[in-house]
Amino acid sequence: MEQSNHNKKPSVKELIDYHHGNMSESQMHSIEKDALEDSFLDDALEGFKHDPHALPHIEQLRKKIEQKNKERKRGIWFNVRPYYPHMAVAATLFTLAFSAYFVLIRTVPNGDDSGLQAKKSKSDTNIVYSDNKLSNTRSDASVIQDKNTNQIAKEKINVEVVKPESIKNINVTEDLATNGNESEATLQATPQIVQKDDDKQIQAAVATEDLSKSIVEKKEEVAVAKTNVLPLSESRIVKTETLDKDMDVVAVTSKRKMAKSTTPMSVTVIKNDSEIAQNFLKKNPFQCFDENSYPMHGTIIISYKTDNQGRPIKMKVESSTHEKCNESAIEHMKKATGFDKNRGKETLRLDY
Amino acid sequence: MNFIKTNASLQSDSDLILLYKKTENLDVLALLFQRYMDLLYGVCLKYLKSHEDAQDAVINIYEELIVKVKKHEIIYFKAWLYQLTKNHCLMKLRKSNNKTVDFEDGFMQMSDDSHQEIVFNKEQQLLTMEECIKTLNQQQKITIELFYLQSKCYNEIAQLAQMELGKVKSHIQNGRRNLKICMENQSKSY
Numbered sequence: 001m002e003q004s005n006h007n008k009k010p011s012v013k014e015l016i017d018y019h020h021g022n023m024s025e026s027q028m029h030s031i032e033k034d035a036l037e038d039s040f041l042d043d044a045l046e047g048f049k050h051d052p053h054a055l056p057h058i059e060q061l062r063k064k065i066e067q068k069n070k071e072r073k074r075g076i077w078f079n080v081r082p083y084y085p086h087m088a089v090a091a092t093l094f095t096l097a098f099s100a101y102f103v104l105i106r107t108v109p110n111g112d113d114s115g116l117q118a119k120k121s122k123s124d125t126n127i128v129y130s131d132n133k134l135s136n137t138r139s140d141a142s143v144i145q146d147k148n149t150n151q152i153a154k155e156k157i158n159v160e161v162v163k164p165e166s167i168k169n170i171n172v173t174e175d176l177a178t179n180g181n182e183s184e185a186t187l188q189a190t191p192q193i194v195q196k197d198d199d200k201q202i203q204a205a206v207a208t209e210d211l212s213k214s215i216v217e218k219k220e221e222v223a224v225a226k227t228n229v230l231p232l233s234e235s236r237i238v239k240t241e242t243l244d245k246d247m248d249v250v251a252v253t254s255k256r257k258m259a260k261s262t263t264p265m266s267v268t269v270i271k272n273d274s275e276i277a278q279n280f281l282k283k284n285p286f287q288c289f290d291e292n293s294y295p296m297h298g299t300i301i302i303s304y305k306t307d308n309q310g311r312p313i314k315m316k317v318e319s320s321t322h323e324k325c326n327e328s329a330i331e332h333m334k335k336a337t338g339f340d341k342n343r344g345k346e347t348l349r350l351d352y
Numbered sequence: 353m354n355f356i357k358t359n360a361s362l363q364s365d366s367d368l369i370l371l372y373k374k375t376e377n378l379d380v381l382a383l384l385f386q387r388y389m390d391l392l393y394g395v396c397l398k399y400l401k402s403h404e405d406a407q408d409a410v411i412n413i414y415e416e417l418i419v420k421v422k423k424h425e426i427i428y429f430k431a432w433l434y435q436l437t438k439n440h441c442l443m444k445l446r447k448s449n450n451k452t453v454d455f456e457d458g459f460m461q462m463s464d465d466s467h468q469e470i471v472f473n474k475e476q477q478l479l480t481m482e483e484c485i486k487t488l489n490q491q492q493k494i495t496i497e498l499f500y501l502q503s504k505c506y507n508e509i510a511q512l513a514q515m516e517l518g519k520v521k522s523h524i525q526n527g528r529r530n531l532k533i534c535m536e537n538q539s540k541s542y
Contacts, residue, residue, distance in 0.1 A: 012390040028505035036528065040434040044394025058390050061410050065385065068414065069378040093482045 009041060010034060012058060015048045277348040280336040286350045288325035298322050300329045300350045306343040312336055318347060325352065365429040373422055381421060385414055388430060392437050399441035413440050420504070484534035491515070492527035499524050 010018075010031050017023045018031050035042035048054050288296045300322025304312040314335055317326045329350050363371070365499075371377070389410065396406035396413075413436065426432050451488040485493055494513050498504040504512065509520045 009391070012394075015394065025505045026503065028507065029499075029503050032499075032506055036524065040388075040391055040395065040430060043398050043434075043438075044391040047394035047396065047398030049405075050397045050401050051406070054390075054393065054397070054403070057403050057407060058393055061393060061407055064390065064407075064411055065382055065389075065414055068411070069382055072378055072418075173471055341460060344422075 007070065011037070012048070012054055015045050016052065016054055019046065019049050058337045066230060098257070110276065161167050276339050277333075277336065277346075280333075280338075281348075281350060284332070284335065286329055286352045288322060288328060296322055296352065298352060300325060300352070301347055302329060302333060302350065303345050303347045304333070305345055306339040310337060310339040310340050310341045312339060316346075366427075368422060369426055369429060376422070378418065381417060382414075385417060385427070388433055390470055392433065395434070395437050396441055399438075399445060405444070409437075409440060409444060413437055416440070476539075480535045481531065482532050482537040483538065488527050488530055488536055491519075491523045492530065495523040496527040496531065 014023065014027070014031060018028055023031075031045065035045050051057060286300075288298070290296050300320045301318040302315050303318050304315040307313045315330045315333060317329065320326050320329075329352075332350070334347070354453075365384060365387070368380055372380040372384065392413065393406055393410050396409040397403065400406050400409060416436070417433075420436070424432075487495060488496065491513070495509055498509045498512060499506075506517055506520045506524075509515070509524075510517045513520070515523070
């Protein structure tokens, strides 16, 4: 089987003719002799017996091989050419989706959105109202953390002071829902404003929106409060002092960096208008225990009035983390004395 | 392509292989392949029986070649391609379990001994052949003599010797093999 004998081998036509008997005996003998010398030819000769129309089939094969070569030369882009319309549609959709994403990013504010927040241009401003009668105003901003939430790493509170004209003794309670994961999470708040003006309560959304438009006259950053990282299930108290004591309404802007927080957290910002109550609670901290005698942690906000001897009366729980602690909290506060006499309704806060 | 065709058609198989390895030009490989494509198609037909299967097999073998020619050191391209084709067809038959290979008369005798052709001196060859023909059995002796000495084709031998056509081929092939063995033994004894 020499490699140079490819020109001497019989043609396909001859091989087909051999089977059809269209050649002389000497030609047949010649082919048979070649086939005995060349097993490749012998097998082929035998094979053509099965295809009497081998010539057109071989021509088809030549065309297929040329086509293969052309495809391989043109490369992958030629092979995907039938899919160009699909690719164009996919590219268009991708571009649209990408553009929509950027438009949304620019229009939608970060974090959870309340109805109030959507209306506010500076959405991270929360308002704390204080009694304008108090001369020495001290506002307490507290962060109450759920037992299951993680710790808060840093907190920065900017306080905006605004002057009220007719609002008295308003406590703002905020619920914070954050979804921050090591990112800076703006305090999202839906203030619940409790206004003591003929014992009426004003709903937060409406009140805050109206008040923020009408009464804000002066804006001043007055305090930056830093909080320590507390263990789980402990509440923190952030104390801010107003520099301008005549200012009665305090707006709190709070930005915090959440280390790891995946569950909603509640924040309560109240104004304790009596230092006496605070002093009493410092000396006599309130504690509440569960059925297994383990101390529980939470906050109770109690409203009260004072009698002519400066004792708290008509105490009522406004809000509470654990209802079972309400009675014991009221009993605890009954021990307190030395309040201003004949005061109107006040609120105080018990952290336990 | 035309330039390659005109030049390459004059080149040997080994030259074309080298050229393909160097340039990876598929036109060169196609040219080399098409020298044996008709035989290759015939071999595939022999094993696979269907012209469609044979066509697919030829295309697959060509695709195999694109890679394998670059990898292997090929000395006798025709013999290598023949072996590759047989292996491909047998593998295909093995995969399709429902198909069986027909072993015709003489198939087993068609050993790929073409590489072992021994060149004898013509005179010595003729002398030893005469001696060895005598050692063959009657049927092999008749068919060999008719085929080689009287240049009869298979059909004629079948008619003259009153044998089936398949058996003529078988006797000739077996006689050839026995002659070769005999002549090799004779040359050793010299």
